[in-house]
Structure formats: structure tokens, C-alpha cells
Amino acid sequence: MNLIGLKTLLAKEVLRFMKVYLQTLVAPVVTSFLFLIIFSHVFGERMSVYDGVSYTAFLIPGLIMMSMIQNAFANSSSSLIQSKVTGNLIFVLVTPLSNLEIFLAFVAASAIRGILVGAVVYAVALAFLPVAPDHPFYVIVMSVLSCAMLGALGLIAGMWAEKFDQMAGFTNFIIVPLSFLSGVFYSVHSLPDFWKAASHANPFFYMVDGFRYGFYGVSDVSPWLSIVVTLVSLALVSAWTLYLLRRGYKLRD
């Protein structure tokens, strides 16, 4: 294992998003903040989804997880597509870094960005409502697994896309709809049967639902199901990513 190489690539990926923190850290927090202001103003204390959990309280973990999902994906996908389009990806490809090391560095950097954004969104949300997780360890595990899965998915998107337009398509037509329709703003139990079933086919739903369980101890599905689905998604997407890296898919053609 080329540990120094792996750590260097990880540090480079973290430094990359830290250098443009307005875009990568501050902007997503502002977006979540706006969602929180608007939705808590409209629904606020007037409705509750679970007994004893106000709508604002219900919304906060969902918004945190949605920010983490979108930013973990954005980190690896945008880094890879930029490096591909500008050509500087060769500086990584000509080195003795293995496919596994490249995978781990990109996924870890994505997880770090996702969790950082999630932590700041949580800090901002505390100003609205002091919510503390009932099961902090569960919250941490769900955060790490979800961000890692999205980091790996971002690598696939980055390999597949050949131009920024295609990457925007992947983000806007797949990641954003799936994250919005994952029960961030509502409980899927309130949906008609068809949409409830459709939501259960969306892996992001288990990330959001499981994460919310970590805060309030209540959820739409079993927290163990959420953790298993997230873990299996991570394993499948990681295996696929490593397979594509090994083939050199659109990288070493």
C-alpha cells in the first residue's frame, strides 16, 4: 500500500474544496438555511409528523442528510470531471497509486466534505431549535456510510461524464430528484401507496430515515433496515467503481 500517496491525494482533494470554501461549504449551508427558514415558517409548529416531534425538528435531520448527500457527490464528481476536462488527471494516473488508493482518497475526501457541510448545517439549525441526537453513534455511522456511498457514486459519474453538461445532467436528473424525494420534507407514510413503494426503492430514503432515527428514535422503517440498505448500496457502488477504475473506463482508454 502506498500510504503516503494515498494521504497526499486525500489531502489534495480536501485542500481543493477548502480553497473554494464559499462554493463548497458556505453555499450549501446557505441553501439549507433558506429551506429551514421557509418551511419552518410555513409549517412550523402547526403540524407534527411524529408524536412529540415538530415539523421544524423533523426537517432538520433531513436537511442535514440532504446537504451531506449532495455535497459528498459533488466533491468527487466535480473534481474528477474538472481534472478530466482540463487534462491534469494525468498527474495522478502516471503515478504508482493503485485503483484502490485512488478510490479511497476520493471517497474519503467526499465524506469529509459531506460531513463538514452537515456539521455546519447542524450548527446553524441549533440556532432555530436545540435538537440533540438520541443515538449519536448511529448518526455518525449513517453519515459516514451515506457520504462514502455518494462519494463513490460521484466517481462513477465523473468517469462517465465527458463534459460539464453531462455531469450537470447526472446531478440534476438523478441526485437532486432522488434526494428531494427521499422524505426530507415529509414522511413517506403520508404518501399514496404507489409513491410510498417508489420511495422505498430509493436508497437515499433509508439514509434520511435512518439519520432521523438517530436524532429522535422514531422512523418510517426499521433503523437496522436503513443501515443495511445503506451499507449494501455502499458495497455495490464501491464494487462497481473499482471495476470501472480497473478497466480504466474513460480514464485509461
Next chain:
Amino acid sequence: MSHAIAIHSLQKRYGSVHALRGVDLVIDEGEFFALLGPNGAGKSTLINILAGLTKADSGSASIMGHNVVTDYRRARRALGVVPQELVFDPFFTVREVLRMQAGYFGLGRANEPWLEELLHELMLTDKADSNMRSLSGGMKRRVLVAQALVHKPPVLVLDEPTAGVDVALRQSLWHFVKRLHKEGHTIVLTTHYLEEAETLCQRIGILNHGQLIALDQTSALMQGHLGDQRRARLTVDNVPPRWPDAFAPSVVSHNGRELVVQLSADAGLIEVLTQLRDMGVNVAEVETTTADLEDIFVELIASQGK
């Protein structure tokens, strides 16, 4: 002497384009080798396979005895590549770029003095903390050379390093590369400036349509074609109304007082001058011209195309 680069039956297709058609090439340690060929000949594909940027369809390649696929870590540690395009990472400074590149090769702080030396040798010290975006094209080119050398590779491949580079930078770059060669590095160069290959490289390979069409010592390559390419440019006072049949094929051109005659092993300058005297032609001035690599290159490429 062991091989710095060994390539056997390398084949690569891109759809219907046969980029490499079974290339065999061995470059010894310590050589200064030129890989020439027109655009699209397969030079960059060959280099990309060596660097691990492209996968060959069949055949094998090794760097310092390490297969570029099965033993890629060692092969890549032994190779530095200066890419043709001026690529750079716009997020970082020159020093950050070099530190990261060294880190990818598993080199930590102990390598720092070498990075400082590279910055100094390539006249980048003043710009070490500047963002890559702010550098001129020439400076970016020097950073690319430094990046290729961060891990002190024994084999250095320069893919058209002087394309679009001004004269001063080109000279300083060659001065530096010649020093690396003297220190024992194997240098492989692709260039469109053939005089660079002619003066710098000990051996030349010419690639065309994915095949090596010539491979020889630079001097032997020149010598081999010299007889065909030597010409005499004569200033004459008069010419006969008609060239004798035996002499006519040697006449390349006749324009006013300027007469250009092809020389050969059988008909050297003395023989030509004797024949002209016998024809009653007064020769006022004589100048001989020899082929340069460009003539040989053009001839080889053209003859393969026939």
C-alpha cells in the same frame, strides 16, 4: 547494458484507427533517443502506454525491466513523462503541485531538498508560491518538467517539450536535459524540430502509421541516405543546347546560371566537374549541399506512403 525501455509487438486500435501495428523497440539505459513521426503516427499512443495512460490491445512494454501493466508501481517509479499539452491544476501553487506530485510517488519531507533544487534549476524559485494560473506558458512548461522529475526517475520521456516555446527557454531546457543525460538519465524525446533530434540524440526511431519505419544511430541514418541526398549547386557561364543522355538524369534543376546536379557514389563532384568541362561548360562557382534529417524524414515518410 540493460534496457531502459523494451517494447514488444505493441498493438493498439481506436475503433477503425490502427494507432500501433506491432511496434518492437528497445532503448538502452543512458541513451538519448528521438522518436519522430508526423502527427497521428502513434508517438503519443506509445508514450501513453508506457506511462499507463492507455492500455495496449496486445504486446508488452517495460520500463527498467518492470512490465508497465503487471508491475506498474515499479515501472511508473522509473518513468517521468513531460506531456505535450500545457496541462496544470488551477487550484494550487507551483510548490504545492510539486509536493503533491512527489507525495503520489510515496515521497515525503525527505524529498524536499530535491524539490527546491528543481525549482532553482528550472528558474521557478521566484514563482514557487504563485498559483499555476498566473504563470506564463513557458513557466508552466518548466513546471511540467519539474513534475516529471520529482521522483528522480531514471527514464525521462519528453513529448514535444519545445512546442510553442521561445528560443531562450528552449536553449535552457536543452541545457538542463543534456545535464540530466550526462548524469545517467535515459532520455526519450519526441519533437517536430528535427534539428533538435539531429544534434541532441544518439539514436532515432521514425514512426509512421503505427509502424517503426526507421531505427538507427543518428549518424548512420544520415550516412545511409547521404549518397542519395548530396547535391552540387553550380554557377555556370554557359550550358550545352542539350544535356547528353548519360548526364541528363543527374540534372535536378537548371535556372538561369544556377545548375543543381545530383551527386552519387558513382558520380561524385570531381566526376561531375570533369563531365561538364568535357561538355564545354565553364563553372564559375561550386557549392555542395548535404541532406539533413528533415530531408531523410520527408523521404522516408513519402516512400512509405507510396
